[in-house]
Amino acid sequence: MPAKTVYIETVGCQMNVLDSELVIAALKKDGYTLTDSPADADVILFNTCSVRELAEEKTYSAVGRVLQHKRRDPAKVVGVIGCMAQKDQEKVRHRVPLVDMVVGTGQLAKIPELVRVVQETRQPQYALSLGRKDASRHEVEASFESYDPARDPQMRPTPFQAFVRVQIGCDKFCTYCVVPSTRGPEQSRHPDHIVQEVRTLVGQGCKEVTLIGQTVNSYVFDHGDGRRTRLSDLISRMHDVAGLERIKFVTNFPKDMTNDLLDAVRELSKVVKYLHVPVQSGCDDVLKRMKLLYTVGEYREMLHRCRERVPGVAVSSDFIVGFCGETDESFRKTMELVAEAKFKNSFIFKYSERSGTKAAERYPDDVPEETKKRRNNELLAVQNANSLADHRQWIGKSVSVLVEGRSKREQRSHHEADHVPQLTGRTMTDHIAVFDAPERLTGRTVTVDVEDASGFTLYGRVRTEELVGVTGEAELPIQRPRRVSLDLV
Ligand code: SAH
Numbered sequence: 001m002p003a004k005t006v007y008i009e010t011v012g013c014q015m016n017v018l019d020s021e022l023v024i025a026a027l028k029k030d031g032y033t034l035t036d037s038p039a040d041a042d043v044i045l046f047n048t049c050s051v052r053e054l055a056e057e058k059t060y061s062a063v064g065r066v067l068q069h070k071r072r073d074p075a076k077v078v079g080v081i082g083c084m085a086q087k088d089q090e091k092v093r094h095r096v097p098l099v100d101m102v103v104g105t106g107q108l109a110k111i112p113e114l115v116r117v118v119q120e121t122r123q124p125q126y127a128l129s130l131g132r133k134d135a136s137r138h139e140v141e142a143s144f145e146s147y148d149p150a151r152d153p154q155m156r157p158t159p160f161q162a163f164v165r166v167q168i169g170c171d172k173f174c175t176y177c178v179v180p181s182t183r184g185p186e187q188s189r190h191p192d193h194i195v196q197e198v199r200t201l202v203g204q205g206c207k208e209v210t211l212i213g214q215t216v217n218s219y220v221f222d223h224g225d226g227r228r229t230r231l232s233d234l235i236s237r238m239h240d241v242a243g244l245e246r247i248k249f250v251t252n253f254p255k256d257m258t259n260d261l262l263d264a265v266r267e268l269s270k271v272v273k274y275l276h277v278p279v280q281s282g283c284d285d286v287l288k289r290m291k292l293l294y295t296v297g298e299y300r301e302m303l304h305r306c307r308e309r310v311p312g313v314a315v316s317s318d319f320i321v322g323f324c325g326e327t328d329e330s331f332r333k334t335m336e337l338v339a340e341a342k343f344k345n346s347f348i349f350k351y352s353e354r355s356g357t358k359a360a361e362r363y364p365d366d367v368p369e370e371t372k373k374r375r376n377n378e379l380l381a382v383q384n385a386n387s388l389a390d391h392r393q394w395i396g397k398s399v400s401v402l403v404e405g406r407s408k409r410e411q412r413s414h415h416e417a418d419h420v421p422q423l424t425g426r427t428m429t430d431h432i433a434v435f436d437a438p439e440r441l442t443g444r445t446v447t448v449d450v451e452d453a454s455g456f457t458l459y460g461r462v463r464t465e466e467l468v469g470v471t472g473e474a475e476l477p478i479q480r481p482r483r484v485s486l487d488l489v
Contacts, residue, residue: 003031003032003033004030004031004032004033004042004043005032005033005034005035005040005041005042005043006024006027006032006033006034006035006041006042006043006044006045007034007035007036007037007038007040007041007043007044007045008020008023008024008034008044008045008046008047009045009046009047009062010047011047011048011049011055011058011059012047012048012049012051012055012082012083013049013051014163014210014212014250015105015163015165015183015212015214016047016048016049016082016083017157017163018163018164018165018212019047019081019082019105019108019147020045020047020155021151021152021155021156021163022108022147022148022150022151022152023045023047023081023108023111024152024154024155025150025151025152025155026109026111026112026150027043027111027112027115028152029112029150030112030115030116034154034155038066038069039069041069041076042075042076042077043076043077043078043079043115044066044069044070044076044077044078044079045078045079045081045111046059046062046063046066046079046080046081046082047081047082048080048081048082048083048084048085049082049083049084050083050084050087050088050178050182050354051083051177051178051179051352051354052349052352052354053352053353053354054352056084056088059080059084060095060096063078063080063096063099064096066078067096067098067099070098071098074122075119077100077101077115077118077119078098078099078100078101079099079100079101079102079103079111079114079115080092080096080099080101080102080103081101081102081103081104081108081111082103082104082105082108082182083105083178083179083182083183084182085102085103085104085105085128086104086105086106086128086129086181086182086183087178087181087182087356089102089104089126089128093124099124100118100124100125101114101115101118101124101125101126101127102124102125102126102127102128103125103126103127103128104127104128104129104182105129105144105182105183105184106128106129106143106144106145106147106168106183106184107127107128107129107145108145108147109145109147110127114127129143129144129184130143131181132180132181132184132185137185140184140185141169141184141185141187143184144168144169144183144184144185144187146165146168146187146189148165148189148193148197151197151200151201151204153204153205153206157404158404158405158442158443159204159205159206159443160205160206160207160208160402160443161206161207161208161209161210161402161404162201162206162208162209162210163209163210163211163212164194164197164198164201164209164210164211164212165189165211165212165213166188166189166194166211166212166213166216166219166231166234166249167186167187167188167189167212167213167214167215167216167218167219168183168184168186168187168189168213169183169184169185169186169187169214170183170186170214170215171185171186172214172215172253172293173291173358174280174290174291174292175289175290175291175357175358175359175362175363176290176320176323176351176354176357176359177354177357178354178356178357179214181356183214186214186215186218188213188219188220188221189221190221191221191229191233191234191237194211194234194238195234195237195238195241198238198241198244199241202241202242202243202244205443206244207243207244207245207246207402207443207445208244208245208246208247208248208402209238209244209246209247209248210248210249210250211231211234211235211247211248211249211250212249212250212251213249213251214251215251215252215253215256216231216249216250216251216252217231217249217252217253217256217257217258217261218253218256219231219234221234230258230260230261231249231261231264232258232260232261232263232264235247235249235264235268235271236264236268239268239269239270239271244270245270245402245445246270246271246272246402246428247268247270247271247272248271248272248274248430250276251276251277251278251318252275252276252277252278253277254277254278254279254292254294254298254299254302255293255294255298255302257275257277257302257305257306259305259309262305262306262309262310263309265309265310265313266309266310266311272428272429272430273310273312273313273314273428273429274313274314274315274316274344274428274429274430275306275310275313275314275315275316276315276316276317276318277302277303277306277315277316277317278317278318278319278347279296279299279317279318279319279337279341280292280318280319280320280323281296281319281320281323281326281330281333281334282296282330282333282334282335282336282337282338283296283326283329283330283331283333283334284296285325285330286323286325286326286330286334289323289324289325289359289362289363290320290323290359291358296333296337299337300337300341303315303341312429313429314344314390314429314430314431315341315343315344316343316344316345316346316347316430317341317343317346317347318346318347318348318349319334319338319346319347319348319349319379320349320350320351321334321348321349321350321351321372321375321376321379322350322351322367322371322372322375322376323351323359323367324351324359324363324364324365324366324367325363325366326351326367326375331375331378334379335378335379335382338379338382338383338386339382339386342386342389342390343383343386343387343390344387344390344429344430344431345383345387345456346379346383348376348379348380348383349376350369350372350373350376351365351367351372353365384455385455387455387456388453388454388455391431391453391454391455391456391457391458392453394427394431394450394453394458395450395451395452395453396450397449397450398447398448398449398450398463399427399428399429399431399433399447399448399450399458399460400427400428400445400446400447400448401425401426401427401433401435401445401446401447401448402425402426402443402444402445403423403424403425403437403441403442403443403444403445403446404423404424404425404426404442405423405424405439405442406421406422406423406424406439407421407422407423407424407434408424409422409434410422410423420436420437420438421436421437421438421439422434422435422436423435423436423437423439423441423442425446427448427458431458432456432457432458433448433450433457433458433459433460434457434458434459434460435448435459435460435461435462436461436462437462437467438467441462441466441467444466446462446463446466447462447463447466448460448461448462448463449461449463
């Protein structure tokens, strides 16, 4: 009998990338292999994102396109999983009625079983967690299962880098954001489980872990006997894992950026000196309507503290432009903050009204699309100038780079066999570096002398001593999922 195959498309954040890895790992245990052709797949999954409307619309189009294969071959199982499934079960059933499975973020562990039920009964299957107001906090928490079972190196962007979930859900309830309802109540995982998972990953050849949580620096595990493990304690424990080279964590909430964490980032050599701490807006009135619990002044103070406590740290941010009631004057304040804050980079988004959020209930989405677009471009121009200055300060310095593989440019072009490819990787401050070097350096940490820089990339040369004495290692013939599109990096 030919092997059963699964095809998966993933959009959205790092949580989704990790969820897809885990879902595929579970299906492989059931005898599935991964394919990158939906036409040939027995099971087709869409792991979805609800943060902005555009992401949802793209998913509906993609599902629509794939359903043609199902019309031809009704035995195929098509599933919509993740955030959109949890948020819009009814809408998904209405807009794409041929879909066989709708599975929320807290129910992903059930997928192998649900696939079997669909195949046996031909009845659609739905598995969703409770809504935030449907039951007691404890019951809602219990309905969002933390899903962190066996890991599958094949599903990761590279075998030596992995995401590790330290926290599920979110309790911040920023008024614009769907995450508290799509991912449920905030719950921190037991530190022993996390450290054990990191050990397993290192055993599989992993060198860098990125700890993920919606507000990762709010991580705190209460042991119930008076002891509490904070993120700083957790990374200190992890630091002792032999073979692990780098520890990163995203995304941070400004109000929870405590000194113990900053001290740990400074003192622990494996911790990447990079903090993603989104501010969202430079105007206090807007921050208040977003319910962000800090003022611009407090954010500035936090930024100062980060740079004072962790000399040389790179900081990046997210911004939403055109939020409800954002005036020219509010936007001017955001421009001022970006100009002055000198972020390494910023992710800038146009506000997208999301049903079920407090902002959608309370405030009209009153900034015209044209204005959102213009503000987005203006903010980006200031950020780009700062990113260029930030990157150019590295020219003439040497950086330590964990080599991830061929650069994007290299992947797009074809070359002779003896051609030395352009490789890419990240520095200890999360800057992207590219350089020409043999592919066998992939997965190694090398020293690169930076010779030039754009606003996004450092261009350099690998130290020659790094190039000698490295024996060629056969590249594993690994098939990785092609379709992964990230909103965030
Ligand atoms: N807590 C996580 C996930 C938030 S989504 C984190 O901070 O990474 C990531 C970014 O998307 C947010 O920081 C915000 O800038 C943006 N975002 C969230 N909701 C949005 C909305 N309704 N419209 C536009 N951008 C949004």
